[in-house]
Amino acid sequence: MxxxxxxxxxxxxxxxxxxxxxxxxxxxxxxxxxxxxxRELIAGVTTFLAMVYSVxxxxxxxxxxxFDQGAxxxxxxxxxxxGSLLMGLWANLPMAIGCAIxxxxxxxxxxxxxxxxxxxxxxxxxxxxxxxxxxxxxTGVRQWILTNLxxxxxxxxxxxxxxxxLLIAANGVGLVVKNPAPGLPVELGDFxxxxxxxxxxxxxxxxxxxxxxxxxxxxxxxxxxxIFGLIFDPNVQYQGFFAMPSFSGEGALIGTMDVMGAFDPxxxxxxxxxxxxxxxDATGTIRAVAGQANLLDDKGQIINGGKALTADSVSSxxxxxxxxxxxxxxxxxxxxxxxxxKTGLTATVVGGLFLMLIxxxxxxxxxxxxxxxxxxxYVGLLMLSNVAKLDFDDSVGALSGLLCAVFIVLTCNIVTGxxxxxxxxxxxxxxSGEWRRLNVGTVAIAIILVLFYAGGWAI
Numbered sequence: 001m002x003x004x005x006x007x008x009x010x011x012x013x014x015x016x017x018x019x020x021x022x023x024x025x026x027x028x029x030x031x032x033x034x035x036x037x038x039r040e041l042i043a044g045v046t047t048f049l050a051m052v053y054s055v056x057x058x059x060x061x062x063x064x065x066x067f068d069q070g071a072x073x074x075x076x077x078x079x080x081x082x083g084s085l086l087m088g089l090w091a092n093l094p095m096a097i098g099c100a101i102x103x104x105x106x107x108x109x110x111x112x113x114x115x116x117x118x119x120x121x122x123x124x125x126x127x128x129x130x131x132x133x134x135x136x137x138x139t140g141v142r143q144w145i146l147t148n149l150x151x152x153x154x155x156x157x158x159x160x161x162x163x164x165x166l167l168i169a170a171n172g173v174g175l176v177v178k179n180p181a182p183g184l185p186v187e188l189g190d191f192x193x194x195x196x197x198x199x200x201x202x203x204x205x206x207x208x209x210x211x212x213x214x215x216x217x218x219x220x221x222x223x224x225x226x227i228f229g230l231i232f233d234p235n236v237q238y239q240g241f242f243a244m245p246s247f248s249g250e251g252a253l254i255g256t257m258d259v260m261g262a263f264d265p266x267x268x269x270x271x272x273x274x275x276x277x278x279x280x281d282a283t284g285t286i287r288a289v290a291g292q293a294n295l296l297d298d299k300g301q302i303i304n305g306g307k308a309l310t311a312d313s314v315s316s317x318x319x320x321x322x323x324x325x326x327x328x329x330x331x332x333x334x335x336x337x338x339x340x341x342k343t344g345l346t347a348t349v350v351g352g353l354f355l356m357l358i359x360x361x362x363x364x365x366x367x368x369x370x371x372x373x374x375x376x377x378y379v380g381l382l383m384l385s386n387v388a389k390l391d392f393d394d395s396v397g398a399l400s401g402l403l404c405a406v407f408i409v410l411t412c413n414i415v416t417g418x419x420x421x422x423x424x425x426x427x428x429x430x431x432s433g434e435w436r437r438l439n440v441g442t443v444a445i446a447i448i449l450v451l452f453y454a455g456g457w458a459i
Contacts, residue, residue: 028092028343033295035342040094042216043341044349047096049222050335050372051350054080055357055364058099058325065112067119067323068251074358075253075324081354083315083327088347091307095289095333096350097315102281102413103274104325106459111270123257125267127320129274130327133313136275142283142309148441149287151300152394153421155386156401158288160408160417161331162383167409169376172369173199194233195370198225202374210378218339218375225371233368240362253323273457274326280415280449282312282328289329292383293337334379335372396432400425419453422446 025031030040058076063069076099083097111122136142149157170176171186173195179187189196202225209217229236247254262271286309290302297303308329315327336346357364390398404421408414426446429438452458 039340040345043336047336050332065108085351088344092344094341094346100328120258121261124262130316152397152401156404158386160405163409165380419449
């Protein structure tokens with residue numbers, strides 16, 4: 001009765017306060033997608049914390065190749081801010097963009113240190129790759145690939161990325177390490193080490209709080225573990241709050257790319273390798289994250305998929321200009337969708353936080369790897385639920401999807417898993433007499449991928 005009696009007194013307060021909130025809800029279609037502003041904000045912070053490690057990893061990689069690490073830090077933040085804001089405000093999807101770690105490694109260790117390309121030519125190649133990548137996107141080639149992605153392989157990509165996330169997180173904290181002895185490539189790490197124990201306990205807590213549907217449970221665990229690390233781990237130290245960035249001077253990278261140098265016949269194959277890898281790697285990731293967030297239409301296609309594909313390809317053009325590695329949607333975006341993110345407000349929050357991080361660089365060191373590892377492991381486990389979506393009445397399609405999943409994690413390469421799955425699907429359909437179930441697009445993609453690998457262009 002008390003609630004009913006006081007309800008009229010609350011009406012004016014509700015009408016006067018969220019006028020701005022209602023505009024945000026309409027712009028991002030928050031209620032329409034079954035979310036709330038609070039949930040989207042939590043999802044954005046969760047995604048940001050899950051991928052903030054990139055501002056440390058990317059500068060270290062490119063720094064080893066001679067890039068100025070301070071300039072790369074600024075570039076990494078700018079790329080993540082630009083791409084995520086574009087994805088959020090334009091495509092209205094909860095996917096964050098940043099420098100792709102795999103392509104960052106290729107840029108540093110293959111292009112600069114391996115092929116001996118100058119930093120300027122390398123950035124020109126990244127810029128040119130972004131232009132070609134965008135051209136392929138706006139002409140509909142990437143959408144055509146998505147349309148011709150068989151359901152089994154689409155679900156298999158989600159399963160594989162889930163396994164990949166589990167491996168990345170487990171390896172990052174030392175739970176699973178490289179086996180130096182002959183035999184299997186990995187082995188159990190130091191189970192009693194602080195990062196391993198905290199990660200496993202954190203994962204168990206996330207399982208519990210998510211079962212109880214605690215709002216922002218994943219984010220609370222990340223923050224809680226970060227505070228624990230600051231108190232008990234001597235490796236986690238407060239290094240300050242504010243640092244003024246330098247956008248010019250010696251070592252500055254913005255606008256230094258040599259695009260004409262990237263047209264050298266020796267460099268062109270490398271540009272094409274970057275484009276091919278980005279097409280299937282990033283496209284597969286976007287499909288997997290959208291599927292996990294239930295952002296597919298009744299035909300199984302991504303809502304605003306064309307804009308999503310364009311946002312990440314345009315981000316690579318921007319990456320070449322500001323001095324970073326090729327950009328892509330981060331699989332860590334799934335941490336945000338697991339926290340409830342369903343709209344572009346999630347990605348917009350990520351972009352805004354990366355803009356702030358340009359001036360708050362010291363704070364990035366307060367989130368240790370074992371604080372975000374439990375979230376990534378949890379998301380990986382959630383993505384394994386794609387197994388239930390496989391149609392085992394169609395054994396060729398379902399097992400091709402599982403083949404995709406297995407080889408994504410065994411080779412640590414999304415494109416390799418997709419290539420093997422497409423090849424197995426086409427050959428399996430023919431061998432089983434089901435060749436009529438194939439379409440021209442599926443066969444064409446399989447042939448292109450096999451030739452890409454057979455030609456030695458794969459990254």
